[in-house]
Amino acid sequence: AQSVTQPDIHITVSEGASLELRCNYSYGATPYLFWYVQSPGQGLQLLLKYFSGDTLVQGIKGFEAEFKRSQSSFNLRKPSVHWSDAAEYFCAVGPYGGATNKLIFGTGTLLAVQP
Amino acid sequence: DAGVTQSPTHLIKTRGQQVTLRCSPKSGHDTVSWYQQALGQGPQFIFQYYEEEERQRGNFPDRFSGHQFPNYSSELNVNALLLGDSALYLCASTPSVGFNYGYTFGSGTRLTVV
Numbered sequence: 001a002q003s004v005t006q007p008d009i010h011i012t013v014s015e016g017a018s019l020e021l022r023c024n025y026s027y028g029a030t031p032y033l034f035w036y037v038q039s040p041g042q043g044l045q046l047l048l049k050y051f052s053g054d055t056l057v058q059g060i061k062g063f064e065a066e067f068k069r070s071q072s073s074f075n076l077r078k079p080s081v082h083w084s085d086a087a088e089y090f091c092a093v094g095p096y097g098g099a100t101n102k103l104i105f106g107t108g109t110l111l112a113v114q115p
Numbered sequence: 116d117a118g119v120t121q122s123p124t125h126l127i128k129t130r131g132q133q134v135t136l137r138c139s140p141k142s143g144h145d146t147v148s149w150y151q152q153a154l155g156q157g158p159q160f161i162f163q164y165y166e167e168e169e170r171q172r173g174n175f176p177d178r179f180s181g182h183q184f185p186n187y188s189s190e191l192n193v194n195a196l197l198l199g200d201s202a203l204y205l206c207a208s209t210p211s212v213g214f215n216y217g218y219t220f221g222s223g224t225r226l227t228v229v
Contacts, residue, residue: 004157034217043119043205044158044220090157102148102173103207103218105157 002027004093006106013081014114021076021109023091032094033074034103035065039087047089050074061085086113117142119221121206127227128196136191136224140208144219146170147189149181150205152223158205164189165211193226201228 005024013019025031032051036044048059055067065076074091088110092103120139128134140147146165150158160173164183183189187208193200203225207218 036220041222041225043121043222044207046217046219049217092157102160102163102171103150103158104160107155107157 002093002104004091004104004106006089006091006109008109009107010110010112012112012114015083016080019076019078019081019085019111021089021091021111023074023076023106025072025074025091025093027072027093029095033065033067034092034094035059035063035074035076036090036092036105037061037087038090038108044090047076081111081113083113083115086111119144119206119208119219121204121221121224123224124222125225125227127229130196130198130228132196133192133194134196134226136193136204136206136226138189138191138206138208138221140187140189140206141219144208144210145187146209146211147183147187148207148209148218149189149191150207151175152203152205154202161191196228198228201226 003026034049035047038044047063048057050057050067058064063078067074088108090108091106094103118141122137148163149161152158161175162172163170167183178194180192203223205223206221209218
């Protein structure tokens with residue numbers, strides 16, 4: 001079955017500290033992988049995406065993610081967290097090859113940033 | 116350039132009533148998908164519309180229906196509302212050509228069923 005697992009429901013980091021949010025997926029074909037961020041009461045904003053090629057992808061707001069096929073993982077990282085990064089983060093997987101099908105989302109990781 | 120626009124932003128309905136939510140996709144996007152996000156959960160796919168037809172459907176009952184208009188805008192209709200339908204409903208658009216851009220999401224409609 002297709003699924004996305006985000007093992008950490010809630011993470012708290014200090015401002016300026018590094019961050020890694022975990023994402024594991026189960027998918028029967030080559031996936032498209034995404035990270036989205038959602039601020040309270042808002043929709044989803046795309047942080048970055050992986051389709052093919054270099055397994056380390058750069059996104060907006062200083063985020064990056066690394067695709068590891070052998071571990072079925074797509075972890076999100078940021079070297080230095082800012083207070084404005086406090087939000088909920090969702091990992092998602094979609095089918096390689098077109099826009100015809102759905103995205104499958106994880107349950108999200110809520111990030112709190114301490115001053 | 117406006118992104119995905121959804122209306123209304125908030126809505127309160129009574130159990131058993133019907134509701135219609137609206138979505139205007141981002142300029143240049145012709146494919147619209149709807150997602151339901153319950154509190155504390157990730158978005159769940161409801162269905163996708165392309166060329167005014169439902170192209171794929173998630174695991175939602177027939178009470179959930181939709182429509183896409185020639186200008187690519189879309190409506191989500193829910194009949195016989197249940198308390199469990201309370202959620203944030205997100206619309207996402209993408210171009211049918213150039214999926215590399217990924218989905219653009221609207222800010223959602225918060226539906227509360229009482």
